[in-house]
Amino acid sequence: MSGLAGFLDAARRSLGAEQVLDAPALLDALSLPQARPAALLRPGSVEEIALAVKLANEHRVPLLPCGGWTAMHYGDPAPAGAVALSLQRLDRLVEHSPADMVATAQAGLAFGAFQDRLHEHGQWLPFEAPATATLGGLLATDRSGPRRLGYGTLRDQVLGLTVVNGDGVVRKCGGKVVKNVTGYDLAKLYIGSLGTLGVIVEATFKLRPRPETSSVQELEHDDFAAGFKLVRELVQRLPFVAAVAGFPGKPFVAQLGIDASPPDHARLLRELEAACPSGGARLRETGATHLDAEEFPPRPRRLRAVTLTDGRTVEPALAARLTWPAFAGDFPDQIAALDQLAASHGFGLMMGFFEFPSRASAELFGSLEGGEGAPAPDLDGMVKALRKAGLPVTVTWTAAEQTLSASAFGPPQPAWELMRGIKRALDPRAVLNPGRFVEGI
Amino acid sequence: MPLSATLLAALREAVGAANVQTQADELFVYECDGLTVDRATPGAVVFVHSTDEVAKVVRACSEHTQPFVARGAGTGLSGGAVALNGAVVIELARMNRILEVDLENRVALVEPGVVNVHLTKACSERHLHYAPDPSSQGACTIGGNVAENSGGPHTLKYGVTVNHVLGLEVVLPSGEVVELGGPHGKGQGYDLVGLFVGSEGTFGIATKAWVKLTPNPESVKTLLAVFASVDEASRAVSGIIAAGIVPAALELIDQTIVRAVEQWLHLGFPTDAGAVLLIELDGLRDGLEPLADRVMRCCREAGGLDVRQAKDEKERLLLWKARKQAFGAVGRLSPSYYVQDGVIPRSRLPGVLAQITASAERHGLVNANVFHAGDGNLHPLILFDERDPRQVEAALACNEEVMSAVIEAGGMLSGEHGIGLEKLHFMPRVFSPDDLDAMLRVREVFDPRHLANPHKAIPSRRCWEVKGHEPPKLEPPRRKL
Numbered sequence: 001m002s003g004l005a006g007f008l009d010a011a012r013r014s015l016g017a018e019q020v021l022d023a024p025a026l027l028d029a030l031s032l033p034q035a036r037p038a039a040l041l042r043p044g045s046v047e048e049i050a051l052a053v054k055l056a057n058e059h060r061v062p063l064l065p066c067g068g069w070t071a072m073h074y075g076d077p078a079p080a081g082a083v084a085l086s087l088q089r090l091d092r093l094v095e096h097s098p099a100d101m102v103a104t105a106q107a108g109l110a111f112g113a114f115q116d117r118l119h120e121h122g123q124w125l126p127f128e129a130p131a132t133a134t135l136g137g138l139l140a141t142d143r144s145g146p147r148r149l150g151y152g153t154l155r156d157q158v159l160g161l162t163v164v165n166g167d168g169v170v171r172k173c174g175g176k177v178v179k180n181v182t183g184y185d186l187a188k189l190y191i192g193s194l195g196t197l198g199v200i201v202e203a204t205f206k207l208r209p210r211p212e213t214s215s216v217q218e219l220e221h222d223d224f225a226a227g228f229k230l231v232r233e234l235v236q237r238l239p240f241v242a243a244v245a246g247f248p249g250k251p252f253v254a255q256l257g258i259d260a261s262p263p264d265h266a267r268l269l270r271e272l273e274a275a276c277p278s279g280g281a282r283l284r285e286t287g288a289t290h291l292d293a294e295e296f297p298p299r300p301r302r303l304r305a306v307t308l309t310d311g312r313t314v315e316p317a318l319a320a321r322l323t324w325p326a327f328a329g330d331f332p333d334q335i336a337a338l339d340q341l342a343a344s345h346g347f348g349l350m351m352g353f354f355e356f357p358s359r360a361s362a363e364l365f366g367s368l369e370g371g372e373g374a375p376a377p378d379l380d381g382m383v384k385a386l387r388k389a390g391l392p393v394t395v396t397w398t399a400a401e402q403t404l405s406a407s408a409f410g411p412p413q414p415a416w417e418l419m420r421g422i423k424r425a426l427d428p429r430a431v432l433n434p435g436r437f438v439e440g441i
Numbered sequence: 442m443p444l445s446a447t448l449l450a451a452l453r454e455a456v457g458a459a460n461v462q463t464q465a466d467e468l469f470v471y472e473c474d475g476l477t478v479d480r481a482t483p484g485a486v487v488f489v490h491s492t493d494e495v496a497k498v499v500r501a502c503s504e505h506t507q508p509f510v511a512r513g514a515g516t517g518l519s520g521g522a523v524a525l526n527g528a529v530v531i532e533l534a535r536m537n538r539i540l541e542v543d544l545e546n547r548v549a550l551v552e553p554g555v556v557n558v559h560l561t562k563a564c565s566e567r568h569l570h571y572a573p574d575p576s577s578q579g580a581c582t583i584g585g586n587v588a589e590n591s592g593g594p595h596t597l598k599y600g601v602t603v604n605h606v607l608g609l610e611v612v613l614p615s616g617e618v619v620e621l622g623g624p625h626g627k628g629q630g631y632d633l634v635g636l637f638v639g640s641e642g643t644f645g646i647a648t649k650a651w652v653k654l655t656p657n658p659e660s661v662k663t664l665l666a667v668f669a670s671v672d673e674a675s676r677a678v679s680g681i682i683a684a685g686i687v688p689a690a691l692e693l694i695d696q697t698i699v700r701a702v703e704q705w706l707h708l709g710f711p712t713d714a715g716a717v718l719l720i721e722l723d724g725l726r727d728g729l730e731p732l733a734d735r736v737m738r739c740c741r742e743a744g745g746l747d748v749r750q751a752k753d754e755k756e757r758l759l760l761w762k763a764r765k766q767a768f769g770a771v772g773r774l775s776p777s778y779y780v781q782d783g784v785i786p787r788s789r790l791p792g793v794l795a796q797i798t799a800s801a802e803r804h805g806l807v808n809a810n811v812f813h814a815g816d817g818n819l820h821p822l823i824l825f826d827e828r829d830p831r832q833v834e835a836a837l838a839c840n841e842e843v844m845s846a847v848i849e850a851g852g853m854l855s856g857e858h859g860i861g862l863e864k865l866h867f868m869p870r871v872f873s874p875d876d877l878d879a880m881l882r883v884r885e886v887f888d889p890r891h892l893a894n895p896h897k898a899i900p901s902r903r904c905w906e907v908k909g910h911e912p913p914k915l916e917p918p919r920r921k922l
Contacts, residue, residue: 097786099679099682099787100786101787102786122685123685152600152604155632155635156600165879169875170875171873171875171876171878172873172876173876173879173880175784175852175853175871176851177784177785177786177816177817177851177852177853178787178816178817179596179601179784179813179817179856179857180784180853180855180856181589181590181639181855181857181858181860182854182855182860182864182871183868183871183877183880184636184639184640184880184883184898184899185603185636186879186883188632188635189635189636191632192627192632193631197631209684209685209686209687210685236656239724239725260725260728261731262728263727263728264724264725264728266727267725267727267728325626325628327545327546327624329546358625392629394629409629409630411629412629413620413629413630414619415619415620415621415630415633416630418613418619418633418886418887419630419631419633421886422883424886425883425885426882426883437630438629438630439630441630
């Protein structure tokens with residue numbers, strides 16, 4: 001029996017036939033350019049996950065750990081014949097100790113459901129993500145939203161993890177206390193590792209009290225440079241918890257998030273109002289309590305539809321999303337260069353976002369006119385040109401018709417030999433998401 | 442064991458003969474770090490001044506299969522800098538330049554020998570500071586902080602060292618120099634910066650660090666709350682945390698320490714109090730007063746006798762001086778002390794503190810507490826006289842009981858001092874052989890021959906199973922009895 005057939009047969013025997021799904025209709029529905037699984041496994045316990053990983057080692061079948069299927073487009077394409085390993089049945093809140101402000105949950109628990117349980121006690125995990133994304137998926141992809149400005153990224157909230165490594169062995173790292181230097185902090189390795197070292201099965205988080213007041217303030221400016229400078233100064237001077245600035249198009253738009261006590265909230269509003277009239281900026285309360293996380297990266301709503309010079313309003317089709325690390329001061333020049341490159345590579349529209357601190361991203365949209373003579377969008381050429389120019393972009397999303405010949409991740413780090421060594425140490429037979437991460441890890 | 446002549450020649454070639462110490466009286470200074478009970482004599486001490494020199498020294502060690510230990514100011518409290526098996530000490534204190542301070546982007550590039558507080562001083566005019574603030578910050582180095590993932594009182598709100606390190610230049614145990622992350626933080630791939638911080642010198646030697654600078658808060662309020670007992674003070678801590686308040690710092694100081702500090706510094710501390718809490722709140726000035734009111738209410742509800750506010754910056758700094766000099770003040774009470782660093786869930790503070798006191802009493806010893814209560818990070822000090830072998834034995838036995846109480850409460854062995862040498866034998870009590878095996882596998886990616894600070898941080902396989910590769914045999918440290 002071939003590797004895959006033998007694996008599925010063994011999985012049916014040990015997990016139960018009803019938990020091994022390979023109906024073509026389901027697989028088609030799950031299919032993405034980056035991941036077309038040959039089957040979907042739904043283990044019901046940590047032991048069953050360990051068993052599935054051991055079977056995958058035995059039959060040499062690659063596994064794609066997955067949760068809410070909200071970020072499977074992230075990473076390089078999975079090999080053919082890979083089997084998706086769903087964590088969705090591991091969806092228990094294992095323990096929430098409100099007095100310690102610590103909670104432990106299984107990795108398949110949805111982010112929204114987890115937050116709802118924490119809210120009952122006036123607590124939360126202070127970041128934004130889609131409600132249907134699972135905790136394990138968020139950890140594996142390290143999707144920290146704009147509140148990273150005020151609270152740090154997801155990695156800063158994790159106290160301990162339980163994982164099933166590539167050898168099928170269940171291991172723990174960290175603990176359940178808020179400060180801990182006992183042993184190596186291997187949790188740092190698993191967070192953002194795209195499931196290539198271990199399947200995250202349980203996580204303990206440090207929680208925060210929910211703020212008394214949260215709001216999102218939107219600031220517009222007719223001039224990009226002046227608007228960006230204004231936002232930069234505000235973010236440097238005052239404790240906003242989230243800030244995203246958007247480009248291009250007029251007006252310049254930024255959103256600033258506030259989590260504060262009522263007196264502090266009132267103070268920040270006064271500061272914003274005082275800062276605005278001077279430079280022709282306009283301020284608006286969005287009515288939201290957090291920056292939009294349904295679409296990543298969050299962007300000011302009004303940029304979604306675009307008004308063309310002839311007055312028509314169109315909703316452009318997103319072709320790709322790119323992200324790269326940047327300092328705010330470098331962003332305006334980078335985005336101007338990117339805008340030019342986008343036009344010469346057939347993209348009709350480019351939007352840039354700067355998330356404070358240090359993260360820039362851009363969205364490329366297909367040719368709006370689609371008329372004769374317009375070059376076909378060429379994402380591959382554009383990414384190559386950017387990397388050649390020294391911008392280490394990662395492609396975090398592509399439309400089905402766009403293909404990349406290079407890796408979605410930027411050029412290798414000087415330390416990538418160490419990374420390969422770590423991969424060999426924790427997933428010796430490379431059964432977890434092979435080829436999907438940096439440098440073919 | 443003496444170093445081979447060829448290795449010594451290579452070391453002298455790398456850094457110059459004047460920077461290689463081998464005389465017994467010179468080596469004596471490097472026998473221990475801040476944990477004075479465990480000692481070992483280094484094979485040599487080598488002073489380095491640049492990344493290039495570190496790389497040459499490490500390469501020479503690697504070629505001679507010679508273990509080495511990186512050392513900064515030697516203020517560590519877990520024996521992490523003890524040179525076992527005649528290891529070569531690589532002394533980094535002279536690499537003490539602040540290479541760049543980028544005020545606009547709030548990033549600094551420093552050498553490992555920069556003293557923690559010197560970085561804060563270098564950017565204080567621009568209202569920025571380096572947030573991790575161990576009590577030894579006037580002496581300890583940032584390289585040492587990176588190795589230990591050091592904390593401090595203000596890490597309750599601002600996070601520990603790993604939350605402030607963006608990138609590192611590292612000399613690997615092979616002598617190869619690599620960059621992990623950079624001024625923008627971790628780059629593509631695995632978070633090797635996050636992994637390296639806290640690895641206690643077992644992955645290599647950090648020779649540069651990009652660190653975050655943190656804006657000073659607009660306004661600060663420092664409160665001193667007085668309680669009749671440690672129990673009531675620790676209940677107030679649990680109450681403040683449960684009320685959803687995150688102070689900048691929340692420190693508990695018990696009567697023994699208050700009296701010692703008071704005798705020494707005469708700050709006007711209430712010596713009849715069973716315990717005091719030092720509580721710092723910071724942020725925008727608008728919300729600070731109502732927040733202070735909430736904290737005071739929590740203290741009174743827990744039985745607080747009095748809550749006073751530092752009236753000015755001078756008084757505030759005095760309160761902090763008392764806290765940061767507390768370990769030093771203990772010298773007035775006892776010739777020696779043993780300090781532990783376990784962390785427990787914050788709701789368990791009252792019970793575990795009572796257990797610790799009971800244990801000390803059973804062994805006829807005095808226990809004092811001055812610790813980061815808001816994090817649940819205990820620092821019980823067991824006072825003893827190291828000239829009396831019976832007291833040393835009692836202190837060590839008491840130490841074992843303290844750690845057991847911490848582990849049974851769901852806690853961990855160390856919050857900021859590290860495992861080093863002294864807590865190694867507790868590791869199998871909080872991690873399974875499989876957990877430890879993963880840590881060793883990762884260590885061996887960086888250091889397959891266990892040359893970088895061997896026998897620290899993670900117990901060797903021999904301690905819990907015999908399997909495959911075995912690191913060099915351990916010559917046990919001399920225990921000062």
